Amino acid sequence: MSEYDDEQILWKESGQTETVWKEFIFEIDHVHRVSPEGKEHPFVVCRTPDWVTVVPELEEGDNSDFLMVRQFRHGSGALSMEFPAGVVDPGEEPLHAAVRELREETGYTAEELILIGKINPNPAFMCNTSWTYLARGLKKTESLDLDEQEFITAHKIAKSVIDREMGVREYNNAIMVQSWYWYKRFTDNES
Amino acid sequence: MSEYDDEQILWKESGQTETVWKEFIFEIDHVHRVSPEGKEHPFVVCRTPDWVTVVPELEEGDNSDFLMVRQFRHGSGALSMEFPAGVVDPGEEPLHAAVRELREETGYTAEELILIGKINPNPAFMCNTSWTYLARGLKKTESLDLDEQEFITAHKIAKSVIDREMGVREYNNAIMVQSWYWYKRFTDNES
Numbered sequence: 332m333s334e335y336d337d338e339q340i341l342w343k344e345s346g347q348t349e350t351v352w353k354e355f356i357f358e359i360d361h362v363h364r365v366s367p368e369g370k371e372h373p374f375v376v377c378r379t380p381d382w383v384t385v386v387p388e389l390e391e392g393d394n395s396d397f398l399m400v401r402q403f404r405h406g407s408g409a410l411s412m413e414f415p416a417g418v419v420d421p422g423e424e425p426l427h428a429a430v431r432e433l434r435e436e437t438g439y440t441a442e443e444l445i446l447i448g449k450i451n452p453n454p455a456f457m458c459n460t461s462w463t464y465l466a467r468g469l470k471k472t473e474s475l476d477l478d479e480q481e482f483i484t485a486h487k488i489a490k491s492v493i494d495r496e497m498g499v500r501e502y503n504n505a506i507m508v509q510s511w512y513w514y515k516r517f518t519d520n521e522s
Numbered sequence: 523m524s525e526y527d528d529e530q531i532l533w534k535e536s537g538q539t540e541t542v543w544k545e546f547i548f549e550i551d552h553v554h555r556v557s558p559e560g561k562e563h564p565f566v567v568c569r570t571p572d573w574v575t576v577v578p579e580l581e582e583g584d585n586s587d588f589l590m591v592r593q594f595r596h597g598s599g600a601l602s603m604e605f606p607a608g609v610v611d612p613g614e615e616p617l618h619a620a621v622r623e624l625r626e627e628t629g630y631t632a633e634e635l636i637l638i639g640k641i642n643p644n645p646a647f648m649c650n651t652s653w654t655y656l657a658r659g660l661k662k663t664e665s666l667d668l669d670e671q672e673f674i675t676a677h678k679i680a681k682s683v684i685d686r687e688m689g690v691r692e693y694n695n696a697i698m699v700q701s702w703y704w705y706k707r708f709t710d711n712e713s
Contacts (some may be wrong), residue, residue, distance in 0.1 A: 332678050335675070340592060340594055374596035403533045456597040494707075506644055
């Protein structure tokens with residue numbers, strides 16, 4: 332096994348970056364870096380805003396239900412069951428985006444939103460952060476408030492179902508697995 | 523809460539797709555679909571090969587160490603501690619890619635590779651699958667075998683460190699959290 336030797340693995344910025352494709356919330360850049368051996372190479376970096384996911388726990392404990400939303404996803408081309416989630420708007424705080432997505436996609440507000448994890452979705456080519464909040468003290472206050480291209484239905488799903496289904500059928504989103512891991516680690520530490 | 527009503531949320535293929543950017547292992551398409559209300563709209567889909575991640579458990583039980591690799595990641599522009607992972611080559615089986623990545627990045631071979639999870643990294647705009655294998659019966663057989671642009675060091679990391687560090691400092695990759703969730707669920711069901 333190796334020693335921790337940063338110099339052996341660290342790439343340095345060359346200062347050169349070009350945007351090679353850009354549209355809506357996506358931008359693809361070529362970022363040039365210099366290898367530990369001194370060779371320069373361009374790498375693909377996908378720039379997109381931060382994401383938030385909200386894990387809405389309807390009551391605490393083993394028999395809790397969770398609010399989830401069911402929608403068609405255009406990457407997979409299939410229906411997907413997920414926690415409420417979305418993109419952080421320009422200049423918006425992640426916490427604000429969490430409040431907003433929860434309200435828009437489920438019609439619920441929360442007394443408490445707790446940051447339970449933040450991480451890069453895939454540092455190999457992404458540069459953004461995926462924020463996960465646990466929502467408690469939930470109250471239904473209004474109807475869903477969806478964009479023109481959003482067609483979503485909201486559902487109450489039991490914890491045992493989420494445990495069983497993650498990774499099969501419509502529970503096919505790694506960002507939700509990541510969020511569920513943060514939830515389980517947070518509640519394990521509470522008990 | 524809503525009934526399960528597919529017709530209310532399902533988009534249909536219009537048949538029209540354009541590739542708007544393509545390079546190396548990445549392709550960005552516009553996929554046109556027709557909404558439940560009958561309106562057509564193009565959506566961004568990022569096509570890239572499947573990924574494999576290998577969770578290499580050096581011995582079973584609570585005191586196990588795991589093989590991890592430390593490398594610079596060009597999306598985050600930072601050093602990252604991860605399980606061995608990589609892209610499935612064209613025509614390659616995911617299991618073969620897992621064997622290959624483990625050998626190339628750590629120099630180890632495994633007596634047993636168990637598929638413990640598969641999922642879409644983000645069905646909102648990705649269409650590929652992230653496969654996770656648990657590797658057991660590990661033996662060091664050769665040196666690392668790295669590409670010209672790979673600068674990686676291999677390390678033994680204790681389970682307690684992974685539990686504590688996921689999501690902080692260099693443990694900043696959601697694909698590894700997803701893989702660690704599959705590992706914990708699999709081993710919980712074994713005991």
